[in-house]
Amino acid sequence: ALQYTKSENIDAKIKESREFFYKRQFELANSPNPQKEDLEFRLSQLRSLYWGLKDHEDEITKALEKDFHRSRQESIAFELIPLYNNILDLIEKLPTWIKNEKIHETGDIFKFSTVEIQRIPLGSVLIISPFNFPVLLGLDPVASAIASGNSVVWKPSELVPHTAALVEKIVVSCLSPGLIQVIQGGVPETTRLLQEGSFDKIFYTGSTLVGSIVAQEAAKKLTPCILELGGKSPVFITESFPKKDLRSALKRIFFSAFCNSGQVCVAADYILVHKSHYKDVVSFGKEILNELWPQFDENSEFSYCIHDGSYQKTLQKLEETKGITFNSQSASFKKVGRCIPPTLIFDVSWNDSLMKEENFAPVLPFLIYEDLDEVIDNVVELHDYPLAMYIFAKSDKEINHILRRIRSGACVVGDTMIHVSLSEAPFGGVRTSGYGSYHGKWSYTSFTHERTLLRQPFWIEALNSVRYPPYSNKKIKI
Numbered sequence: 001a002l003q004y005t006k007s008e009n010i011d012a013k014i015k016e017s018r019e020f021f022y023k024r025q026f027e028l029a030n031s032p033n034p035q036k037e038d039l040e041f042r043l044s045q046l047r048s049l050y051w052g053l054k055d056h057e058d059e060i061t062k063a064l065e066k067d068f069h070r071s072r073q074e075s076i077a078f079e080l081i082p083l084y085n086n087i088l089d090l091i092e093k094l095p096t097w098i099k100n101e102k103i104h105e106t107g108d109i110f111k112f113s114t115v116e117i118q119r120i121p122l123g124s125v126l127i128i129s130p131f132n133f134p135v136l137l138g139l140d141p142v143a144s145a146i147a148s149g150n151s152v153v154w155k156p157s158e159l160v161p162h163t164a165a166l167v168e169k170i171v172v173s174c175l176s177p178g179l180i181q182v183i184q185g186g187v188p189e190t191t192r193l194l195q196e197g198s199f200d201k202i203f204y205t206g207s208t209l210v211g212s213i214v215a216q217e218a219a220k221k222l223t224p225c226i227l228e229l230g231g232k233s234p235v236f237i238t239e240s241f242p243k244k245d246l247r248s249a250l251k252r253i254f255f256s257a258f259c260n261s262g263q264v265c266v267a268a269d270y271i272l273v274h275k276s277h278y279k280d281v282v283s284f285g286k287e288i289l290n291e292l293w294p295q296f297d298e299n300s301e302f303s304y305c306i307h308d309g310s311y312q313k314t315l316q317k318l319e320e321t322k323g324i325t326f327n328s329q330s331a332s333f334k335k336v337g338r339c340i341p342p343t344l345i346f347d348v349s350w351n352d353s354l355m356k357e358e359n360f361a362p363v364l365p366f367l368i369y370e371d372l373d374e375v376i377d378n379v380v381e382l383h384d385y386p387l388a389m390y391i392f393a394k395s396d397k398e399i400n401h402i403l404r405r406i407r408s409g410a411c412v413v414g415d416t417m418i419h420v421s422l423s424e425a426p427f428g429g430v431r432t433s434g435y436g437s438y439h440g441k442w443s444y445t446s447f448t449h450e451r452t453l454l455r456q457p458f459w460i461e462a463l464n465s466v467r468y469p470p471y472s473n474k475k476i477k478i
């Protein structure tokens with residue numbers, strides 16, 4: 001069982017994290033070559049983290065399997081490879097990002113000044129992560145915070161006890177002592193962290209409801225937050241979408257809707273299908289589901305719902321739904337574990353229970369529409385600010401229409417979910433799906449403060465008389 005961190009140890013770890021940061025800055029300030037030493041330290045920590053994970057890859061995938069019956073392929077492809085790539089990217093780019101940015105084009109007033117932007121570490125940062133990709137969504141921000149020169153307090157999700165315990169062991173053994181403090185636990189432990197800690201930033205990934213609790217606690221101490229939250233991400237298959245591509249479109253949609261059993265923040269949550277395509281979408285949808293899971297049973301490589309609560313809630317929603325349910329489970333399917341087969345639900349309406357909140361389960365509702373503006377009205381009214389939005393359309397007019405009317409964290413045209421592995425663009429939500437962003441250079445800037453450093457020479461003193469008293473009209477004449 002996962003050992004939760006005791007209150008007094010939480011307080012001690014918060015303190016140690018701050019002290020580690022101050023001590024490190026003191027040592028660097030007294031070092032003969034602080035820039036070089038700082039860069040070398042951060043790089044060595046990132047390399048060590050990379051190898052620590054690589055060396056324990058098998059154990060990690062086994063822990064994930066124990067926690068939610070996750071297949072090795074999903075753990076490697078969607079959790080570990082993206083994490084390795086992100087750490088390697090940080091290692092490659094850090095020597096460039098760590099340099100001060102010289103500002104060459106300043107106006108006449110600063111013609112003789114030297115201006116640069118320093119990106120300084122924030123201090124001790126708190127990272128709180130969710131259960132669904134516990135290694136990636138925990139250690140990606142941890143690695144970014146370390147690359148940016150911070151010390152870290154990390155609270156993994158308590159819902160994946162095997163993974164949380166194992167990854168704690170790995171990070172504590174491969175990182176410099178004190179650089180990371182791991183707090184294990186649930187709501188009481190996280191509440192204590194938020195109330196007792198004085199962090200320089202909080203990076204929270206999880207539900208919108210808890211995100212609001214975190215932000216309110218943070219506001220009491222003016223702690224800036226990055227909130228990576230959830231939402232109901234819609235998919236549009238519009239009138240202009242070519243029929244010949246419908247099958248591929250559905251495959252691309254099922255890819256995110258059923259990955260990790262639908263427990264993906266950017267999963268396709270529901271599909272809005274133009275009536276001209278609806279009949280084909282229904283029949284192709286059934287065919288493709290059978291193609292992807294020809295013999296679905298409880299032993300299939302398919303993640304389980306994370307806990308009994310989410311399992312029961314999804315079953316209840318399915319029971320309440322007035323739509324037509326379809327899945328490809330084999331006749332011998334036994335209800336064991338918390339396994340729900342990938343399920344399509346056709347003819348769903350807006351007031352159906354599956355359309356109330358983010359489903360976060362392997363269920364995909366299909367809604368039919370006739371008028372694009374009317375269906376957008378519903379999205380905007382009921383589920384505004386989704387974390388992602390997916391458009392399958394050919395006409396730019398339709399695409400731009402949707403883009404203009406719905407605000408979303410990101411939008412992919414012609415696919416789903418793949419934007420999460422893009423390191424050249426920011427990843428984040430908008431308002432209820434979160435604020436702030438990371439990935440690529442945004443990971444670096446999110447965990448640093450941009451400090452303007454201006455150096456003014458003294459030989460220009462003669463030019464300064466205009467700004468000193470005694471004031472006179474002559475001095476403000478332009």
Ligand code: NAD
Nearest residue numbers: 129130131156157186187190206207210228229230231265
């Ligand atoms: P959650 O909000 O229940 O838990 C996240 C973390 O918050 C956990 O570490 C948990 O211990 C802690 N927590 C839970 N309740 C708390 C409380 N009352 N006070 C303080 N801390 C508390 O989320 P989850 O179920 O682990 O993850 C699913 C949610 O996360 C979904 O909504 C999903 O969309 C979202 N998510 C978002 C992203 C993103 O990048 N935007 C990524 C993954 C998941």
